[in-house]
Amino acid sequence: MNVIKKYSGLIWLLLGPAVMYLLIAGALHNIDPDGTKDINKPIPWIIIIAIFTPISIGLMIFGYYALKGEYDHLAENSEELN
């Protein structure tokens, strides 16, 4: 199981930038001054990209930790978390 945990970390590490790329591409494709839907307005995209940037970085860090074997053993008690 630890091998799967470790190597799937690479997937999560790559998924972070992929999500950001999709969001930015989606924004460029859909923002339209003549459009009337929410997806045509820049504000929702700015908010979503702003909030997803740290989340995507978080996913990359998660992948990095997994790749380094940090999740091979999960904390049994709070002492291990300090």
Place this chain on the structure above:
Amino acid sequence: MKPINAAGSSIWKVIAASSVGTLIEWYDFYIFGMLAKTISTQFFPEGNDVAALLSTLAIFAAGFIIRPFGALVFGRLGDLIGRKYTFLLTLVLMGSSTFLIGLVPGYKSIGVWAPLLVLLLRLIQGLALGGEYGGAATYVAEHAPANRRGYYTSWIQTTATLGLFVALGVILFVKSSMSEAAFDAEWGGWRYPFWVSILLVGVSVYIRMKMNESPLFSKLKSEGKTSTNPLKESFGHRANFKMVLLALFGAVMGQGVIWYTGQFYAQNFLETKVMIDFEQSRTILLWAIAFATPFFIFFGWLSDRIGRKWIMLTGMLLGVIFYRPIYSSFLESVAPKTYTGALPYMTGSPIIKKELSKINTDSLITTTTHFASPENYKYTVVVTDTLTASSLLKKGTPVVKNRHLPSGLFWKFVWLVFVQVFLVTMVYGPVAAFLVELFPTKIRYTSMSLPYHIGNGVFGGLVPFIGLLLTSSFPGDPLVGLWYPIGIAALSFIIGAIYLQNKIDTDVTD
């Protein structure tokens, strides 16, 4: 230290005091969304760019930015000064801002101040909601014995859905007791649900004031072991931060989309794709919630026996498998080719209305035809044809509106929504106990609140936006919007299955 084993009657007081307040906060948060159409007419009129911008901010910023921000602000406060006073503060903030939204004069009276004030109050609502849940869940869990932590915290888990239930019920009740014009007027019935909030909050604050601080937090405080910088300890310490990430990606991210799809996406789909009328689409959801709510308690209880992990992950997996068949069934059930009952026939003559187009010299001919069957299946078909200046007639596409289902189909739809809310109970019932057990007492409020509100507020809250995005990109498939919750739930299932433990932490006192 021994696990806190609260005496029978006092634990129920703790649960009641926490749950009622949390339920009211959810109620307050939902009524804004449910009355969005009326609110936008009153505060965000069409054709005004500033109002449109403020409206977009009210919808997106409150859920996506402010909720996680509220989790950080109040989570930190809860770990510094205690759970009781923090979630008392969130309740007061939420109740006051909801009440005040009901008092803001419309755009016609005070112009741009109206949307500005509503935006400000909506942001306070989002901030308060971000701080409430973590406090209530932590407070109950820290009173509960280890072998019943899932069961006791599951009562808190019912509140989000019951808040939706109460909001739906109050709005339906007010709406049915007056004419549409009286409900939608500037100082009309749509404001009553906002005003009701102040009474509910008053009662809840009174109950919460009488409660004691969490015993675990009190002990830490008396020993001088509380955190001095909960944000740094939660997210700056690698060992704890990796658990925050695991909680987010392996559990609450999937839980958030299942939660949102089963309730809000379902209602929206029934209204905008199946075109069921306002009252029936809400009644379907009310019945489904009423039947499914006990399962929050059941799965909380079950998680004390078999662990939290696989119950939550099974809920996600079932969502991945069954969402498309369920939503397909909604559409097929009303499609004329596959509808199994007697098809409705035309009642009376079509009503034809002719008017000039507002954008050019064309004439618009709108034909409205009502249909009904002996089984009381009713709907209206509206076709708008265009007669051009050169006398060319362009046929419009027939649009079905105000569909009212016959009894058999109505209960089939209740069942299909029930199945989705049942999945919500699987993922959501055990999640409070799961999150509480993941983090130490001194930074528990902060550490569990942030992933929870990112999972629910951001991943869950994005279901309609991404749904719209996918539908616009692939208009041929009416179910394409489901790929977002299906994808996120599948990803969370895989991460959870690989990385999470199914162990129940018997000692949360550390």
